[in-house]
Amino acid sequence: MLRSFRLRLLHLSCLLLPAGLLAQTTKVAPPAPVLPLPTPQQLAWHEMEMNAFVHFTTNTFTDLEWGYGDEQPAIFNPTQTDAGQWARTLKETGFKTMILTCKHHDGFCLWPSKYTEHSIKHSPYKNGKGDIVREASDACKKYGLKFGVYLSPWDRNRADYGSPSYVTYYRNQLKELFTQYGPVFEMWFDGANGGDGYYGGARERRRINGATYYDWPTTLQMVRGIQPNVIFFSDAGPGVRWVGNERGVAGETNWNTISTDTLYAGKPNINTLLNTGSPDGKQWVPAEVDVSIRPGWFYHAKEDSEVKTPEELFDIYLTSVGRGSTLLLNVPPDRRGLFHENDVKALRGFAALLKKEFAKNLALKAPVKADSYRGKQPAFAARNLTDGNKATYWATDDDKTTGNFEITLPANSTVQYIVLQEYIKLGQRVKTFTVEAWQDGDWKKITEGTTIGYKRILKIAPTKTNKIRVNITDAKACPVISNVEIY
Known part of the structure; x- marks a missing residue:
């Protein structure tokens, strides 16, 4: 009888509670993932x-971009190589x-591979005892960098290129690199396959079926x-895809998802597809933005005056990292084996510009505050947007694919950059959004965009305001935003 009375009392008290407080007493599940999702390795990337x-x-020594394969190892002779630099x-x-x-x-190996004579072991570098791969790997460990390897599938030197034995050779070299040089974060291989070459003296053109030859x-x-844990880059992944150009520009619409079974060499508009991804893609294969600090990928003295300026590098940062991709910037050593002074100067200027432009996060x-948040639970409230914790996020109820949040700045400030980040552990969701600033007693639209993904950086005309509002106007499912920064 006493138990029955207590239950009736509890029921009555619930009826008397304010609706908001009652909702907070009920646990609400996090949003269901929107598939596909990134792997832990892709998240780290x-x-x-x-x-x-x-x-x-x-x-570097022949002044070519693509070696023909008949270059003599003796030509490789950097005099001051310093991978530590x-x-x-x-x-x-x-x-x-x-x-x-x-x-x-060209097939020349920067390590003394036991599977070929076309390598550094027959160069004058350190009297044939040098190993640039070892030096680079050790330097990365010393300075706290991850190490990655590029091993071209095409080999214009090998006599057996195009036959099954070459694939065995290629795999044997991968075994050397992955067993002898410590952890490899990323393996890179591109789509340049087959064509004219030296091929052990044959000096002919060879064609291979890129879809099947390498298996x-x-x-x-x-x-x-x-x-x-290695992540693989190629034109179509499976870990990371090509962005479709070498200019340093990801798509303004940039989905991390794409269906890899729809990609093949010669596909019409494939570069556009790689650049934008696909909202209904079946795999998570984000775009990597590869671009060189110089016009060419290898060092050429004639390009010493054509190194990208800090301002140009900053613009590339905004069109790569700022569009949800990762920037892969090429910096080629010169014939001494050092980063050229002009390249170093540009990199330092770029770093200083980044530090200056993103010095103080006003948010x-x-x-x-948000127009709504999931189940009125603090775990999904708007305050998670500005707490500096990437593990928390704002989310709406499942039936809401739109929503807005408003940030009040410490003072009236000049705003030039808005940074938005989705909580991509639960998938990529946002399709469109707008950003408004409070000016003259009203909201005025200052920019808009489509996708957000891991990070979106919006550069706007300098705007004086004390409040910024972001409106998610369409999404694949309830929006889940983890971070907002304002500079």
Whole structure:
């Protein structure tokens, strides 16, 4: 009888509670994931934001971009190679990974591979005892960078290129790199396959079927068996895809999702598809933005005056990292084996510009309110947007694919950049949004966009305001936003 009375009393008290307070007493589940989702390795890749390419081989000494394959190893003779200078410069200027061209299309190997004589062991460098891959890997460890390898599938030197034995050769070299040089964060291979070459003296043009010749699934499975956490870049992934150009520009609409079974060489408008991704893509394969600090990928003295300026690099940052991709910037060593002074100066200027433009986040810990939040639960409230914690987020109820939040700045300030981030552990959702500033007693639209993804940086005309409002106007499911920054 007493138990029955207590239950009736509890029921009565619930009826008397305000609706909002009652909702807070009921646990609400987090939003269901919107598939596909990034792997832990892909999440780590997203958070790198800026990685570096290092193109270095016989081309550095022949003034070519693509070596023919008949270059003599003796031509490779850098006199002051210092991989520590590469890694130190990259670390100091904000880069997280260094990817080395261990073998380019010319077939010359920067390590003493036991499977070929066309390598550094027959060069004058350190009297044939040198190993650039070892030096680069060790330098990355010393300066706290991740290490990546580029191994060209095409080999214009090998006599057996085009036959099954070459695929065995290629896999054997991958085994060397992945067993002897420490952890490899990213493996890079591109789509330049087949054409004219030296081919052991044949001097002819060879064609291969890029879709079947290399049997990539078997090769990647082999590499994963050695280092399970490696992320693979190729034109279509499976870990990271090409962005469709080498200008440093990701799509303003940039979905991390794409259906890899729809991609093939020669597909009409494939570069556009790679640039934008697909909202209904079946795999999470984000775009990596590869671009060189110089017109070419290898060092050429004639390009010393054509190094991209800090301002140009900053603009590329906004069209790569600022559009939800990761920047892969190539910095090629010169014939001494050093990053050229002009390149170093540009990198330092770029780093200083980044620091200056993003010096103070006006939104950090700022008051924020939303038109609604999930189940009226604090775990999903708007305050999560400005708490500086990437593990928290604002989310709406499942039946709402729109919503807005308003941030009040500490004072009337000049705003030039808005940074938005989705909580991509639950998938990419936002299709369109607008941003407004409070001016002259009213809201005025200052910019708009489509996708957000891991990070979206919006550069606007300098705007004086004390309040910013973001309106999510369409999404695949309830929006889930983890971070907002204002500069």
